[in-house]
Amino acid sequence: MEYTKSSNPTKLNPPLNTVHLDHRVPIYRVHMIIYTIAILAAIYHRSTSILASSTLVEAGVLWSLLVSDIILAFMWACVQAFRWRPVHRQEFLERLPDRVTWPSLDVFVCTADPHKEPPVGVVSTALSALAFDYPAEKLSVYVSDDGGADVTLFAFMEGAKFSRHWLPFCRQNGIKDRSPEAFFSSGRCCGGDEDKLKMMYESMKERVENALEKGSVSAVLASSDTQEDKHIFQQWKDFSRNNHPSVIQVLLESSKDKDVAGHVMPNLIYVSREKRPKSPHHFKAGALNALVRVSSVLTNAPIILTIDCDMYSTDPTSPQRALCYFLDPAISSDLAYVQFPQRFQGLHKNDIYGGEIKRLFTINSHGLDGICGPNYVGSNTFHARRALFGSSLQSVNANGQDKIGSKMVLEKATEVANCDHEAGTKWGDTTGFRYGSLVEDYYTGYRLHCEGWKSVFCNPPESAFLGEAPKSLNDVLSQCKRWTVGLYEVGISKYSTITFGVRKASLAAGLCYSHYAFWGFWSISVAAYAVLPQLALINNKPLFPQPSDPWFYVYVYLFLAAYIQDMADFIAYKGTFRCWWSDQRMWLIRGLTAAPFGTMQFVFKQLNISTQGFNVTSKVMDDEQSKRYDQGLFDFGVDSPFFVTLSIAAILSLCAFTVGIFRNGMVAEMFLVAFGVANCWPIYGAIFLRRDSGKMPDRVSARAFVISGLILAIGCVAFNV
Numbered sequence: 189m190e191y192t193k194s195s196n197p198t199k200l201n202p203p204l205n206t207v208h209l210d211h212r213v214p215i216y217r218v219h220m221i222i223y224t225i226a227i228l229a230a231i232y233h234r235s236t237s238i239l240a241s242s243t244l245v246e247a248g249v250l251w252s253l254l255v256s257d258i259i260l261a262f263m264w265a266c267v268q269a270f271r272w273r274p275v276h277r278q279e280f281l282e283r284l285p286d287r288v289t290w291p292s293l294d295v296f297v298c299t300a301d302p303h304k305e306p307p308v309g310v311v312s313t314a315l316s317a318l319a320f321d322y323p324a325e326k327l328s329v330y331v332s333d334d335g336g337a338d339v340t341l342f343a344f345m346e347g348a349k350f351s352r353h354w355l356p357f358c359r360q361n362g363i364k365d366r367s368p369e370a371f372f373s374s375g376r377c378c379g380g381d382e383d384k385l386k387m388m389y390e391s392m393k394e395r396v397e398n399a400l401e402k403g404s405v406s407a408v409l410a411s412s413d414t415q416e417d418k419h420i421f422q423q424w425k426d427f428s429r430n431n432h433p434s435v436i437q438v439l440l441e442s443s444k445d446k447d448v449a450g451h452v453m454p455n456l457i458y459v460s461r462e463k464r465p466k467s468p469h470h471f472k473a474g475a476l477n478a479l480v481r482v483s484s485v486l487t488n489a490p491i492i493l494t495i496d497c498d499m500y501s502t503d504p505t506s507p508q509r510a511l512c513y514f515l516d517p518a519i520s521s522d523l524a525y526v527q528f529p530q531r532f533q534g535l536h537k538n539d540i541y542g543g544e545i546k547r548l549f550t551i552n553s554h555g556l557d558g559i560c561g562p563n564y565v566g567s568n569t570f571h572a573r574r575a576l577f578g579s580s581l582q583s584v585n586a587n588g589q590d591k592i593g594s595k596m597v598l599e600k601a602t603e604v605a606n607c608d609h610e611a612g613t614k615w616g617d618t619t620g621f622r623y624g625s626l627v628e629d630y631y632t633g634y635r636l637h638c639e640g641w642k643s644v645f646c647n648p649p650e651s652a653f654l655g656e657a658p659k660s661l662n663d664v665l666s667q668c669k670r671w672t673v674g675l676y677e678v679g680i681s682k683y684s685t686i687t688f689g690v691r692k693a694s695l696a697a698g699l700c701y702s703h704y705a706f707w708g709f710w711s712i713s714v715a716a717y718a719v720l721p722q723l724a725l726i727n728n729k730p731l732f733p734q735p736s737d738p739w740f741y742v743y744v745y746l747f748l749a750a751y752i753q754d755m756a757d758f759i760a761y762k763g764t765f766r767c768w769w770s771d772q773r774m775w776l777i778r779g780l781t782a783a784p785f786g787t788m789q790f791v792f793k794q795l796n797i798s799t800q801g802f803n804v805t806s807k808v809m810d811d812e813q814s815k816r817y818d819q820g821l822f823d824f825g826v827d828s829p830f831f832v833t834l835s836i837a838a839i840l841s842l843c844a845f846t847v848g849i850f851r852n853g854m855v856a857e858m859f860l861v862a863f864g865v866a867n868c869w870p871i872y873g874a875i876f877l878r879r880d881s882g883k884m885p886d887r888v889s890a891r892a893f894v895i896s897g898l899i900l901a902i903g904c905v906a907f908n909v
């Protein structure tokens with residue numbers, strides 16, 4: 189431990205949190221120096237071989253490898269910033285001051301599509317937050333329904349009734365997983381009123397699912413539902429998802445609602461902001477900004493927690509953990525947010541699609557935490573309201589003292605949820621969540637860091653939130669493609685991480701953010717290494733030095749050291765070898781799919797040829813898909829262009845490997861090709877052996893064979909002229 193620092197300099201009270209530097213930092217730094225020398229040597233070697241090349245094609249191929257290597261070197265340099273001074277923190281909840289002094293907390297839950305995000309799941313997430321171990325009169329949960337779906341509101345009305353039983357049940361039985369869906373599906377028993385509650389929950393679920401299936405709430409409203417309830421749904425006449433007025437419903441009000449044990453309930457508020465086809469709505473960032481304003485009218489808590497609709501709480505004390513930073517005078521003055529990692533439930537034991545994304549959500553977050561603080565990842569984040577909504581606070585908050593259900597307050601809240609409210613304001617630019625990127629979270633955190641705000645990474649030993657990772661390969665890659673586009677929107681803009689970021693945040697922060705911003709560039713290096721060594725091997729034209737040449741060992745070192753360090757880090761952060769293998773394989777797969785297609789999409793978007801919106805990731809899977817996932821079988825079953833490029837890479841490597849067996853020499857090329865074949869293993873099975881509906885579609889294989897044939901033919905001609 190190089191140093192241990194309590195964030196509380198006064199030392200009068202024991203600190204609420206401590207921070208210490210990662211003990212691997214000296215090793216990281218030594219390795220950094222040696223590896224840098226090796227990179228420079230390899231670039232030098234490549235350049236001299238270009239000068240010595242005898243044909244145009246050879247020079248072209250070597251040039252391509254040089255460019256690929258420079259991109260790899262740039263990415264490597266950016267990653268070093270994460271390894272510069274990673275830190276680890278600890279919180280001491282028992283040292284928090286008395287509850288009456290705690291600030292109030294507004295929780296935002298976002299949902300956008302009742303078919304991709306089942307409303308009962310959204311309700312469960314909201315209930316897990318409603319059941320936080322936090323003073324109820326200081327807690328408000330807001331749900332933003334961007335799907336504008338009556339069934340979501342219906343689910344929340346049912347959820348509000350259920351919560352009056354659920355909250356005391358959780359308290360009395362000391363339950364940690366306070367999402368009813370997670371609790372009841374876990375099969376855990378705790379006795380008490382469990383059976384009764386389970387029945388209530390199931391019946392609520394049935395009603396909501398019924399309404400979803402029928403496509404209308406009115407059809408399932410029973411005679412027992414009040415006239416008032418029925419009246420609410422009248423608003424959905426002439427209502428469509430993208431064209432409707434604001435709807436705000438206060439479903440639970442702390443000042444008057446009690447649970448069945450007589451305790452005060454937190455506030456629960458449903459918000460569906462106005463949408464009009466002609467007004468840009470800025471996806472999730474727009475939804476969150478509407479909530480920032482609505483909540484500032486209704487409750488105006490100084491701390492805001494944002495969670496995605498699938499990210500339920502698994503630790504009711506996590507707001508208290510966040511308070512250990514917000515109430516620490518040594519860091520609170522410029523603290524914009526406290527980020528908890530995103531973790532996922534139900535992943536395959538070998539995490540075949542690398543769904544954990546350990547580097548983004550955990551390893552790199554510790555790295556950035558030592559510099560300016562982790563980047564904002566959209567969910568599990570406690571924000572300081574003033575960082576989002578500085579000085580304009582007063583103007584909207586004029587009615588902050590009124591009862592939240594009063595007509596006047598609701599009118600004001602509705603007004604600020606309307607489309608035209610943002611016209612001519614700084615919302616999305618310097619206020620609130622920032623517009624202009626499909627990764628609004630990354631962009632918002634980045635801009636805050638550029639403005640001098642700090643953040644903190646809070647990674648308790650036991651997970652605080654759990655969500656759904658996409659579990660079909662096409663969904664995983666589509667999500668990643670959307671991110672790639674959004675990241676370019678930051679990287680290639682006037683706020684570019686590499687120009688603006690390095691100046692405004694810091695060199696190290698700018699490099700870390702650049703590592704993400706130019707993520708799509710991987711496609712160039714990965715594609716070059718998926719094609720060129722293969723063609724070279726087939727045509728007997730070496731690209732790398734032979735083992736008899738000392739330069740050979742520079743390349744061996746570069747490859748092995750990078751992979752071994754990556755693996756060691758992965759395993760040090762509670763990973764297994766098999767999960768690491770999946771993770772590195774997914775890196776290659778993404779490099780051949782999401783990255784190049786995302787890059788193209790970004791270019792088209794810039795040229796106004798196409799638009800890419802925020803395509804919500806589905807949180808439901810059909811049974812067969814789930815079964816395949818649980819068996820660890822890759823799911824290719826859809827006709828997707830992603831799978832064509834993947835199959836081409838697999839076929840080229842297989843051809844080269846077959847030829848390579850009969851060749852002498854070309855050790856480096858053969859090694860790269862064999863590594864490719866090992867990584868493509870699931871693809872061969874899907875093309876040649878499998879018969880289930882997750883196999884590679886015949887059309888995809890056919891196209892891949894034709895294109896691979898063309899590439900091989902072009903390679904033969906080019907290498908042999």
Ligand SMILES: O=c1ccn([C@@H]2O[C@H](COP(=O)(O)OP(=O)(O)O[C@H]3O[C@H](CO)[C@@H](O)[C@H](O)[C@H]3O)[C@@H](O)[C@H]2O)c(=O)[nH]1
Nearest residue numbers: 298299300334471472475496497565566567627802804805
């Ligand atoms: O127009 C929209 C689109 C999405 N959402 C909500 O945004 C959340 C995230 O959407 P999802 O489809 O799950 O996106 P992911 O790619 O899985 O999410 C990651 O990436 C997003 C974009 O960077 C972040 O917003 C998320 O927090 C982060 O978990 C969900 O709750 C959605 O309901 C909206 O509210 N409005």
Ligand SMILES: [Mn+2]
Nearest residue numbers: 496498656805
């Ligand atoms: Mn998600």
